[in-house]
Amino acid sequence: MGRMADTPDPRVTRSREAILAAARDLLREEGPSAVTHQRVAVRAEVGRATVYRHWPRPEQLLTDAMAGVRMPFFLDPATPVRPWLERQLRLLADQLAMPDVLAVTTALVQGALWEPEAAARRDQFAATIGRRLRAALTLAEQAGELRPAGDPHDAPALLIGPLLFRALLQPGEVSDDLIDRILDAAGTWTD
Amino acid sequence: MGRMADTPDPRVTRSREAILAAARDLLREEGPSAVTHQRVAVRAEVGRATVYRHWPRPEQLLTDAMAGVRMPFFLDPATPVRPWLERQLRLLADQLAMPDVLAVTTALVQGALWEPEAAARRDQFAATIGRRLRAALTLAEQAGELRPAGDPHDAPALLIGPLLFRALLQPGEVSDDLIDRILDAAGTWTD
DNA sequence: CATCTTATGAGACAAGTTGACTCATAAGCC
DNA sequence: GGCTTATGAGTCAACTTGTCTCATAAGATG
Numbered sequence: 006m007g008r009m010a011d012t013p014d015p016r017v018t019r020s021r022e023a024i025l026a027a028a029r030d031l032l033r034e035e036g037p038s039a040v041t042h043q044r045v046a047v048r049a050e051v052g053r054a055t056v057y058r059h060w061p062r063p064e065q066l067l068t069d070a071m072a073g074v075r076m077p078f079f080l081d082p083a084t085p086v087r088p089w090l091e092r093q094l095r096l097l098a099d100q101l102a103m104p105d106v107l108a109v110t111t112a113l114v115q116g117a118l119w120e121p122e123a124a125a126r127r128d129q130f131a132a133t134i135g136r137r138l139r140a141a142l143t144l145a146e147q148a149g150e151l152r153p154a155g156d157p158h159d160a161p162a163l164l165i166g167p168l169l170f171r172a173l174l175q176p177g178e179v180s181d182d183l184i185d186r187i188l189d190a191a192g193t194w195t196d
Numbered sequence: 197m198g199r200m201a202d203t204p205d206p207r208v209t210r211s212r213e214a215i216l217a218a219a220r221d222l223l224r225e226e227g228p229s230a231v232t233h234q235r236v237a238v239r240a241e242v243g244r245a246t247v248y249r250h251w252p253r254p255e256q257l258l259t260d261a262m263a264g265v266r267m268p269f270f271l272d273p274a275t276p277v278r279p280w281l282e283r284q285l286r287l288l289a290d291q292l293a294m295p296d297v298l299a300v301t302t303a304l305v306q307g308a309l310w311e312p313e314a315a316a317r318r319d320q321f322a323a324t325i326g327r328r329l330r331a332a333l334t335l336a337e338q339a340g341e342l343r344p345a346g347d348p349h350d351a352p353a354l355l356i357g358p359l360l361f362r363a364l365l366q367p368g369e370v371s372d373d374l375i376d377r378i379l380d381a382a383g384t385w386t387d
Numbered sequence: 388c389a390t391c392t393t394a395t396g397a398g399a400c401a402a403g404t405t406g407a408c409t410c411a412t413a414a415g416c417c
Numbered sequence: 418g419g420c421t422t423a424t425g426a427g428t429c430a431a432c433t434t435g436t437c438t439c440a441t442a443a444g445a446t447g
Contacts (some may be wrong), residue, residue: 016414016423036310038229043404052425057406107309114364115302118295119227131365159374162358162366163381167350169364170357173305174322183350190354190381207394207443234433243396248435 023049028070033105079137086145098179101172153192214240219261270328277336289370292363344383
């Protein structure tokens with residue numbers, strides 16, 4: 006019989022990675038509509054049939070390509086929380102200015118409007134970010150740093166929303182002052 | 197000779213309006229990629245050649261269809277400014293939840309990443325909104341209602357950003373409390 | 388009403404894309 | 418060295434795109 010199931014064929018992994026890399030490049034450079042079997046195959050220097058073999062449906066390919074762009078936001082909160090949050094928001098602003106993150110974000114938001122699976126991934130993404138953010142704010146509260154204002158459910162919109170606006174509608178430098186004002190919206194910092 | 201130049205052929209206007217309406221419907225229901233000559237022609241019950249005649253380039257058709265969705269935000273500020281702004285933000289939140297406004301917004305944001313003309317329209321839209329918003333805040337300041345905080349250039353991001361987040365990433369009810377907290381980020385309201 | 392102008396719809400057409408298939412080859416495993 | 422199988426090249430039908438032609442009829446002009 007053939008190979009063991011747990012040692013993947015190196016030809017397969019080679020093809021898959023080349024295809025995913027090509028799909029990511031095309032998404033970043035020309036948007037979701039450029040991620041077709043044809044163009045990915047040419048870009049990855051791989052037979053068109055090979056792309057069809059691994060990803061029969063184009064959406065799957067796009068989804069997997071998007072999943073390859075990591076977005077590690079608001080992980081591992083540390084005290085004092087406010088400077089940590091400042092760094093995180095700065096990181097988020099910088100990341101949101103990068104072409105690949107921007108491409109994934111808009112593709113996700115766009116797709117979510119018409120494809121239920123994309124909407125599910127968007128919701129999960131928002132939920133994850135929201136969870137982490139609330140964890141950080143809870144930590145700040147427990148450390149006596151912050152007296153939170155209003156519904157914690159609104160925290161992601163208040164803290165991330167302005168940076169989203171700057172990334173999507175008004176590209177440009179995000180000043181330290183803006184980040185300060187964003188943080189002030191989280192509640193009263195007793196410091 | 198033929199007709200006067202200033203009285204447009206009713207056949208032309210009829211075709212154009214049917215085509216634009218069909219393009220808007222398709223954009224709202226299935227996204228920008230559905231706005232093709234073929235599909236628009238079928239939907240508008242018009243010959244395919246007619247669509248090509250009026251809009252040789254597909255982007256132009258999409259652009260004109262998007263322009264048909266009005267987005268009259270932050271017009272005609274009134275004192276007292278804070279309640280007026282509350283109403284405006286509520287209106288904006290409601291509008292951003294509507295499928296056609298959402299479709300136009302994401303299409304604009306998406307397109308701006310790869311098409312310079314779309315980027316130009318996005319910048320102009322952001323500039324218009326920003327101008328109106330700053331005018332309202334200036335009015336509030338002159339009326340002694342508000343002591344603005346920080347750079348006025350950041351006001352759109354702080355006030356609109358959270359609602360954009362709620363529209364694009366975290367759909368759901370926007371509470372009055374959230375709108376209050378957003379407005380508090382504009383500065384100190386002396387009232 | 389008669390006549391001219393011209394926008395329209397139907398259709399033809401080449402070029403390109405999509406998705407599914409076959410098959411010889413060679414890469415990788417034993 | 419021999420076996421398995423992923424790959425690339427290619428074929429094929431169905432469809433889409435962009436361009437064109439032409440008969441028709443809607444609308445303007447007298």
